[in-house]
Amino acid sequence: MDKIVILTGAGISAESGLGTFRDEGGLWARHRIEDVATPEGFARNPALVHEFYNARRVQAAQARPNAAHEALSRLERDYGGEVLIVTQNVDGLHEAAGSRNVLHMHGILSGALCAACDHRWPAPDHMAPGQQCPVCGAPAGRPDIVWFGEMPYYMDRIWDELRSADVFAAIGTSGNVYPAAAFVQDADRAGAHTVELNLEPSAVVSDFAETHFGPATRIVPDWVDTLLRRLGM
Numbered sequence: 529m530d531k532i533v534i535l536t537g538a539g540i541s542a543e544s545g546l547g548t549f550r551d552e553g554g555l556w557a558r559h560r561i562e563d564v565a566t567p568e569g570f571a572r573n574p575a576l577v578h579e580f581y582n583a584r585r586v587q588a589a590q591a592r593p594n595a596a597h598e599a600l601s602r603l604e605r606d607y608g609g610e611v612l613i614v615t616q617n618v619d620g621l622h623e624a625a626g627s628r629n630v631l632h633m634h635g636i637l638s639g640a641l642c643a644a645c646d647h648r649w650p651a652p653d654h655m656a657p658g659q660q661c662p663v664c665g666a667p668a669g670r671p672d673i674v675w676f677g678e679m680p681y682y683m684d685r686i687w688d689e690l691r692s693a694d695v696f697a698a699i700g701t702s703g704n705v706y707p708a709a710a711f712v713q714d715a716d717r718a719g720a721h722t723v724e725l726n727l728e729p730s731a732v733v734s735d736f737a738e739t740h741f742g743p744a745t746r747i748v749p750d751w752v753d754t755l756l757r758r759l760g761m
């Protein structure tokens with residue numbers, strides 16, 4: 529059976545109402561990235577950073593998965609082979625749609641992380657400076673989010689998965705953020721068929737063998753239908 533690895537980015541959650549730091553308006557527009565999405569920003573003003581992620585956590589909890597998330601969940605359910613989603617998104621919309629095989633390479637809003645001992649636990653709705661770790665007791669709780677300047681999670685596993693992928697698809701990613709922007713080259717070198725699905729061509733579109741452009745809620749279900757037919761499902 530073919531192994532399908534899918535990278536998803538902000539573009540798949542945009543139609544569920546979750547903005548990105550590139551959008552005009554919304555939560556990100558009122559803050560500078562270096563203030564709310566870097567370890568240095570957190571060290572300078574933890575209260576501001578916690579407030580920012582508390583607001584994003586509420587927003588993400590209210591969002592609902594859309595037809596694109598649901599199509600990927602259907603792919604995992606109806607296809608007999610392996611389907612892995614590697615997501616840059618920190619919302620839980622893939623899981624809410626029913627996907628089970630999901631790696632959050634940039635962390636997740638619903639998680640808290642102890643900066644002292646690396647213990648992870650479900651984030652309370654409201655986090656504040658001095659949040660105590662339930663295991664080591666250090667007042668070092670922070671959002672379980674990979675900030676700019678930090679190493680994304682699961683990288684060794686992701687490179688392994690890309691090297692053994694038969695199909696690699698990137699959905700709703702800008703192609704501007706590394707290392708994710710280089711995944712297509714690794715998958716291509718390993719012999720995978722590569723597909724970009726995006727609202728507009730990404731910065732690395734020329735690296736893909738197959739491309740589809742349009743709203744994720746239209747092009748992702750179409751692609752999943754075609755793929756399942758081709759695989760004889």
Ligand SMILES: [Zn+2]
Nearest residue numbers: 642645661664
């Ligand atoms: Zn701890």
